[in-house]
Amino acid sequence: MQKSIELILKIDQINDSSLIKKIVAKKCGLAIEQISDIEYLKRSLDCRQSTPKYKLIVNVYTEGEKSLPVKNVFPDRLGSHTAIVIGAGPAGYFAALELIAAGIKPIVLERGKDVSGRRKDLKTIMQLGVVNPDSNYCFGEGGAGTFSDGKLYTRSNKRGDIRKVLQTFVAYGADPDILVDAQAHIGSDKLPQIVAAMRNSILEHGGEVHxxxxxxxxxxxxxxxxxxxxxxxxxxxxxxxxxATGHSASDIYYMFAENKFAIKAKPFAVGFRVEHSQEWLNKLQYGEKFYKQLPPATYKLVARGVGDRGVFSFCMCPGGIIIPASTAENQLVVNGMSVSKRNSKFANAGIVTSVGDEDFFEFAEYGELAGLKLRESLESSFYLGNPENFQSAPAQRTIDFLNGKISKSLIESSYIPGLECVDLNKLFPRKVAESLRIGLGQFNKRMKGFVGENSLVIGLESRTSTPVRIPRDAETMEHIELKNLYPCGEGAGYSGGIVSSALDGINVARKIAEKIQN
Ligand SMILES: Cc1cc2nc3c(=O)[nH]c(=O)nc-3n(C[C@H](O)[C@H](O)[C@H](O)COP(=O)(O)OP(=O)(O)OC[C@H]3O[C@@H](n4cnc5c(N)ncnc54)[C@H](O)[C@@H]3O)c2cc1C
Incomplete structure (x- = not known):
């Protein structure tokens, strides 16, 4: 027999499995020996009261029954059909695995190197600021998801089976805790091995990866x-x-525009990374009494800027670092990542505001590429070209950003290529800067100390979502003009983040299987 129950636990009880078994037995009116298995389904931390508590949902099995491990099922041999998969990011690799499951041979083509080859290029970006345009934090095996923060939470519940995506990560080596944690996270120290295991599986089952x-x-x-x-x-x-080329592959959008294939300009968001001390954040979120006993704290903030512009926190990385995510020379883009332990002393998040038609106006002559042109223009304005490290980034204390003053000095930061004192207000379009200032001001009212001398803004955060959509038919998922072409994942504008991109890859692969089988 199997029954699902919810437990509320003190923070020192959550890792004590024998105590949890006793609590479950009492709650279900069972003797401990009658319980044959306890499967953890969801674990979340509730900090709304002065004493933080964990909520744990479990499946309780009795009469010798046990939870079943999930395995990927692949056919022994593939059929004669093949599908090309452009891009080895989450969308591409999950699509390739799903194609194999349907008996179709995937041929994955990736502009970058495999995960181990990629590491050397990341070191060069960090130490010298020299960017290899085909191998960097966004391009290469595993895509932008490999050396990322590895957060696996998504709001895309309607897009497919999130648990299947998480189970696939576990099957290739992720900690099974990701199936349970409400805020599941893998970390960039673990993701490369998982991505390599996925590739080996594609190869073992008859696919190709180039x-x-x-x-x-x-x-x-x-x-x-x-x-x-x-x-x-x-x-x-x-x-x-x-x-499935991701939203950093500008050359793909240019190729579409040159050939007059349908694309559509799309609003996106720009801003900066804000960096605080993780200890400050932990104290603020958990209180003095508990802050040392709980995982690194997070936040999620939303405000309204000028007019209808939203200002929001994006991709918050507790215990993480800020990294140079540029994909070409002469551009400056930052993003955030962390390792599985999330043990850096810094907390960073993107603080961004939406940009759309009003801001694209200046680039109207570029038609559907206007948003991409705005992104490129901002990314080159933030590029300082310091010969000591070409990826040194413009930065400012948060209080100085609010007051439009260049900081006289900066505080310690996780950003390795280095920082320079610049007034970021001057690098953004006027209304964008104004919205970001309004947003920061409101966040400071909600989180005391968010703005001050002890936090920094570092720019530019611009790779939030694609500035160009590659439109597809809602039913067939094919490009609206080009038959047998399936725009997929974040670069096509149909996902945002690792899990939703993986889901989109699975969904597209299933559509292809349906078409081929009919
Ligand atoms: C530093 C960083 C941290 C992030 N942290 C998180 C996080 O914590 N959680 C989260 O959910 N998301 C995070 N993201 C976003 C996430 O990584 C992306 O949403 C996701 O990877 C998109 O998947 P995708 O497969 O659609 O595209 P991508 O991952 O961008 O993959 C596209 C692939 O296509 C390849 N490619 C491009 N052009 C070509 C071409 N012409 N020919 C062949 N190959 C090509 C690229 O090299 C790349 O490997 C982060 C991103 C970055 C950069």
Missing amino acids: FETKVTGFLQHENSVSGVKCENGEEYFGDCTIL
């Missing part, structure tokens, strides 16, 4: 895509092609 293979165009028969051309001169053919 690194340093940048796709530059499509092979077409009238309006139907039959394959792709690559920068190295190679051509690949497939029944269908999944385009």
Whole structure:
């Protein structure tokens, strides 16, 4: 027999499994020996009261029954159909695994290197600020998700089976705790091994993965895509092609525009990373009595800026660091990441505000690429070109940003390439800067000390979502003009984050299987 129950536990009880078993037995009116298994379903921390508590939902099994481990099921042999998958990010790899499950051979083409080759290029970015345009924090095996914060929470409940995505990560080596934690997190020390295990599985089951293979165009028969051309001169053919190149692949948007394939400008958000001490945040969120006993605290904030512009926190990284996420020379983009222990002494988050038609106006001559042009213009304004480290970033104390003053000095930061004192207000369009100031002011009212001498803003955060949508048919998921081409994931504008991109990859692969089987 199986029964689901909810427990409210003190913070020192949550890791004591034998005590939890006793509590479960009492709550269910059972003797301990009658319980054959306890499966943890969801664990969340509730800090709304002065004493933080954990909420734990479990499945209780009796009469010898046990929870069943989940396994990926793949066919012994693939059929004769193939699908090209452009991009080895979460959308691409999850699509490839799902294609295999349906008996279709995936050929994954990735412009960057495998995870281990990628590491050397990341070191060069950190130490010298030199960016390899095909191998960086966004490009390479695992995509932008590999050296990321690895947060796995998403609001995309309606897009598919989130638990299947989490179970797949566990099957390839992630800690099973991610199936349970309300704020599941993997960390950039663990993600590379998981991504490599996914690739090995694709290869073992008959798929192909080609690194340093940048796709530059499509092979077409009238309006139907039959394959792709690559920068190295190679051509690949497939029944269908999944385009999962992420939102940093500007060259793909240019390729669409040059060929007059349908694309659509889309609002996105820009701003900066704000960095505080994690200890300050823990004390604020948990109180003096408990702050040392609980996991690094987080926050999620929303405000309204000028007019209808939203200002919100984005991709908060507790115990993390700020990293240079640029994908080309002469641009400055920052983002946040953390390792599984989240043990850095800093807490950072993107603080961003939405930009849309009003802000694209200046770039109207570029049509549907206007948002991309705004992004490029901002990313080059933030680039300082310091020869000691080309990725040194403009920074300011939060209080100085609010007052429009260049800081005389800066405090310690996690951003390794270095910081320079700049008034960030001057680098943003006027209304964007105004909205960010209004937002910060409101956040400071909600979280005392959010703005002050002891926190920094570091820019530019611009890779929040794609500035260009690659539109697809709602039913078939094919591009609205190009048959057999499936725009997928964050770069096409159909997901945001690791889990929703993985779900989109799965959904597209299923559509392809449906089409091929009919
Ligand atoms: C530093 C950082 C931290 C992040 N932290 C989190 C987090 O904690 N949680 C979360 O949910 N999300 C996080 N994200 C966002 C998340 O990584 C993305 O939402 C997700 O990776 C998007 O998946 P995707 O597969 O659609 O695209 P991507 O991951 O961007 O993958 C696209 C792939 O396509 C390849 N590619 C591009 N162009 C070509 C071409 N022409 N030919 C061949 N290959 C090409 C790229 O090299 C890349 O590998 C973070 C992102 C960054 C950069």
